[in-house]
Amino acid sequence: MRTQSPTVAEELAHRKRQELLALPESLGAFVREQAALYGDKTAAVWFERGIGMTYAQIDRAASQLADSLVKRGVRKGCHVALMLKNTPEFPITWIALGRIGAVMVPVNTAYTHDEMTFVLTDADAQYLVIDAEFVPRLADAPALPGLLAWERVIVSGASDHPLQWQALVDAGDAGFKAASAVSRDDLLNLQYTSGTTGFPKGCMLSHDxxxxxxxxxxxxxxxxxxxxxxxxxxxxxxxxxxxxxxxxxxxxxxxxxxxxxxxxxxxxxxxxxxxxxxxxxxxxxxxxxxxxxxxxxxxxxxxxxxxxxxxxxxxxxxxxxxxxxxxxxxxxxxxxxxxxxxxxxxxxxxxxxxxxxxxxxxxxxxxxxxxxxxxxxxxxxxxxxxxxxxxxxxxxxxxxxxxxxxxxxxxxxxxxxxxxxxxxxIKEMIKRAGENVSATEVETVLRSMDAIDEAAVVPVPDPLRREEVKAYLKLREGLTQADVPPADVFAYCAKHLAPFKVPRFLQYVEGDFPRTPSRKIAKKRLIAETADPFADTYDRQESRWR
Missing domain, CATH: 3.40.50.12780 (ANL, N-terminal domain)
Incomplete structure (x- = not known):
């Protein structure tokens, strides 16, 4: 063990040497290598469900699922969305898709129907693996979003749906081999992130x-x-x-x-x-x-x-x-x-x-x-x-x-x-308890409410979540706060946004917002000119004016 800390130059040189080490060609190949090394050792424990799986079991289940998915029409390059809880189904399905050369599209389980529809449509998802608990969000709509069809929806958990995840695993061949080679430069995830501003965007991420x-x-x-x-x-x-x-x-x-x-x-x-x-x-x-x-x-x-x-x-x-x-x-x-x-x-x-x-x-x-x-x-x-x-x-x-x-x-x-x-x-993003909340997305939902003329969404400090979401609202001419109470605003947001995106704080703006020369809302001035960001705001969590 070294007695002296390396210099920054030595550390960077070490990392350059790391880059020369060979990496597995794909997710599927990596899991197979680790299963060969560790076999019957426990790889994962879902402790609240009392489930444990070894390296060999995960590798085998992924191959069996891959075999059944191919028989159902999944091919290299297919986009398969996953709307699953923290259960074994998620990593096993991911590995199976990687073994085929298909592309996984993870879907936030907190999404409302509108948000879920946006991602499934934008991602061109052809298949969906979904927890039984979330199926009603699909069933309540007049039609499935985008390229989906019910015969390509796979359900995990107790359900009377004909295509069951566990049945596919049980029916598959553990000796599965992909029809087309999968390499490090193939696409593996279409990972949606708010990232900067606007609605979520799909990051194209490779096996590498x-x-x-x-x-x-x-x-x-x-x-x-x-x-x-x-x-x-x-x-x-x-x-x-x-x-x-x-x-x-x-x-x-x-x-x-x-x-x-x-x-x-x-x-x-x-x-x-x-x-x-x-x-x-x-x-x-x-x-x-x-x-x-x-x-x-x-x-x-x-x-x-x-x-x-x-x-x-x-x-x-x-x-x-x-x-x-x-x-x-x-x-x-x-x-x-x-x-x-x-x-x-x-x-x-x-x-x-x-x-x-x-x-x-x-x-x-x-x-x-x-x-x-x-x-x-x-x-x-x-x-x-x-x-x-x-x-x-x-x-x-x-x-x-x-x-x-x-x-x-x-x-x-x-x-x-x-x-x-x-x-x-540089770009507007609120970091709330590890979640990325796009101010633009929340503002778009608020402005779609008939009673609201303009909205500005900004972060405010919070000791538990680091930042919370605050919305400044300018109502349409002739309307007052009594006409558009906070409860109505929160209820509207809850229909269109995941719970973590719904503003906690609301403040009604009298007169006009501070503006830039191009008439955009000057958020920096809005924040700087507010001595107490919580004064005259309604706190959704505490159900009171502050």
Missing amino acids: YWMIHCHGAARHRRGPEAGIENVLIWAPFFYMDPMWQFLMTMKLGGTAYIAERMSLSRFMSWLIDYRIHYCIFPEPALSQFPPGERDTEVCLKYISIYGWTRAAREEVQARFNVIAREGFGMTEVGTGALVPAWAHDKALERTCGLPAPFRELQIRRDDGSIADTDEIGELWIRGRGILWGYYKRPEANAESFDGEWFRTGDLFRRDADGFYFIVGR
């Missing part, structure tokens, strides 16, 4: 994207004495984090302990009961459980943290003797930067770290030139395996790419040591 992501994550957390085996996954699988964590765990030869959903009240018990070595640790869990006798029962070795205060970073490392490190990632590029385990002092700052394997970072000024040290500019990223582009979005692709370089829309600076720091976001 996921192999780079999970292998880099495993190597980063495999230090000399890391010993990471038990990994807690608590976020919904339709997001990218649980997917790369699941694959990272397989690469480490460990066991993933998968929760149905996040629970702050049970979080510490999960860590102790399942002897968790790694997880993404939400900062509110630290204050939820003050220091106590059970701290010594926590087995954490490494945690990922995002946006924590310095005091919280110091506390968590001291309490649990754990390595706590930040990073920077986004759906479009996977992991962009990571704080090395050896960077102890730097890790107490809010730095995102150094460029990750296969990633090159630059900070550029508005004119595209390279920014100086500590100068703020936009972060640009390039490298093998980043997104191909946004599906059916030529305008967004033209705006977001300059040759190989992807423009993140985030403001960064780079210090004299070579470490990157996020400063803010």
Whole structure:
């Protein structure tokens, strides 16, 4: 074990050497390799359901499902949507589709019918694997969205639907071989993200994207004495984090302990009961459980943290003797930067770290030139395996790419040591409890309400969720707040938006919004000129005016 920390140059050289290591050609090939290595070892435990599966069982089930799906018409390049809970069906179906060469389209299970219809139609989904609980959202509509037909809808869970997920697995041949070769450059996911502004866009992500992501994550957390085996996954699988964590765990030869959903009240018990070595640790869990006798029962070795205060970073490392490190990632590029385990002092700052394997970072000024040290500019990223582009979005692709370089829309600076720091976001996005909420999408829904003339949606600080959603409303002429009470606005939003997107705070604007010279709402001025962002607002959560 080294007694001295490496220099930044040595760290970057090490990451370049990592890039020379061969990666599996596809998701299916990777899972098969890991099953050959670890066989009957438990790969995943869905502990609230009492289900555990070995590496060999997951590999076999994926091949059986792939065989049955091909017999049902799924072919290389087919778009298959998944609207599933955190159950074995999700990763097994993903692996099966990857083995065929088909494309998975994850669908947020919190979506309303309107949002679900938009994604299924925009993604050109030809097949849908859906939990029985969500079938009524389809059945209540006069017609299925886009290219779907009922004979191509596969249901998981108790249902009288003729096409059952488990029956397909049971009927399939474990010796499945794809008719067409699947390579690292084939498309694997059409991953929808609000990303910047506007309605969700589908990021086209290849097999190589996921192999780079999970292998880099495993190597980063495999230090000399890391010993990471038990990994807690608590976020919904339709997001990218649980997917790369699941694959990272397989690469480490460990066991993933998968929760149905996040629970702050049970979080510490999960860590102790399942002897968790790694997880993404939400900062509110630290204050939820003050220091106590059970701290010594926590087995954490490494945690990922995002946006924590310095005091919280110091506390968590001291309490649990754990390595706590930040990073920077986004759906479009996977992991962009990571704080090395050896960077102890730097890790107490809010730095995102150094460029990750296969990633090159630059900070550029508005004119595209390279920014100086500590100068703020936009972060640009390039490298093998980043997104191909946004599906059916030529305008967004033209705006977001300059040759190989992807423009993140985030403001960064780079210090004299070579470490990157996020400063803010150029494009409007509210980060609420890990969820991306597009201000433009919420505003579009609000403006579609007849009584509302204009709306401006902005973030406000929140100690638990980091940011909450606040909407400023300008009503149509002649209408008053009594004509359009908050309850009506919230009810309307709930019909068209997932619960996490519905504004918590409402404020009615008298007169007019501050404007730019082109008559757009000047949100920066709106925020700056509001001394108390909660004064004269209605709080949906507390059902009162503040």
